[in-house]
Amino acid sequence: MSALDLVRPDLAGIPNYLACSTKEKIRLHINESPWKPLEAYELPLNRYPDIEPQLSLEKELSKFYQVAPCELLLTRGADEGIDFLMRLFLSPGRSSMMQFPPTFLMYAFYARLQQASIISCPLEGPDFHFNRERLLELWEPHCKMILLCRPNNPTGNLLSLETIASLCEEFADRSIIVVDEAYIEFANTQSATTLIHRFENLFVLRTLSKAHGLAGLRLGCVIGSQAMIEVLRTIAPPFAFSSLVLEAALSAMKHPEWVEGTVKNIIHYREELILCLRNFSWVEHVFPSKANFILIKTSFAKPLYAWLEDHHILVRHFAGNPVLQDMLRITVGTAAENELLLAVLHSFHTPDHN
């Protein structure tokens, strides 16, 4: 048995539409309008997007992530990568996936859409650490996917590559291991993509929404072994990426130094902010972070959230989540934004002092 056998049997050989390049051809084959209403753009917006820019972007991204183009599938954000993987491996009403809360809420969202059940293996202790023994206890044969977030949102901590490699080995032909590395650029560490040649059951999610500063384009990718990516490609719809989006992304990819510079800044500001936040007497704990956000623990999470909002600063409060209700997640901003945040925090008086 190979990890390829984990693909939903009813999807084997699904017929898919393969878009091909039609440059210089007279296009009378897909019912487009021959005219475009907007002359402001150079692009032929009356036409479905040509496959060439998508292939070029996949090539650029594969260089950036140091994998081969055949090991990468472009998606509309990492979110769509999660959705595709669940559709490919989780049979509705039969399969389950395992997640490690507190974590990114969209894992449970897409699992529910897919009618898969969810096994939760909570991160433990005051430092939210991963418990491998608990995972082994909770795993059951219908669990076709183990979904890890590295660094984890919202706790900001990082699983080691050794842990990931050992899980890939342990579950080689039983579960796929998905590693969501949406924030990995801020962690200054090796990506799990370095393991894809060793493990066919491993998929890594990357995104252009965070370090690349392109959340508005909605682009990300799934990286895995060539054989697995080939199968994943069979369920990807044609013409999914707008010509404008592809053009903008290709322009941005010409400036990898921009990513490097901004990531450096965010890491620097993050460490500065962590030190400053630790000085507030009403902050009980500032979690170390390998991402572009910081989680703090305070009994005043709710009034603090409201105070910041009154001053036009939005942070994330996880009201209703018993594990996170006394915590706030703060995204690292520009130097000016962080300064303003600290000034508003200094002006906050805990309800006891009022």
Ligand SMILES: Cc1ncc(COP(=O)(O)O)c(C=O)c1O
């Ligand atoms: C852990 C994690 N994964 C994936 C995503 C989604 O990223 P994208 O914008 O690429 O869909 C987010 C967004 O915040 C995230 O926090």
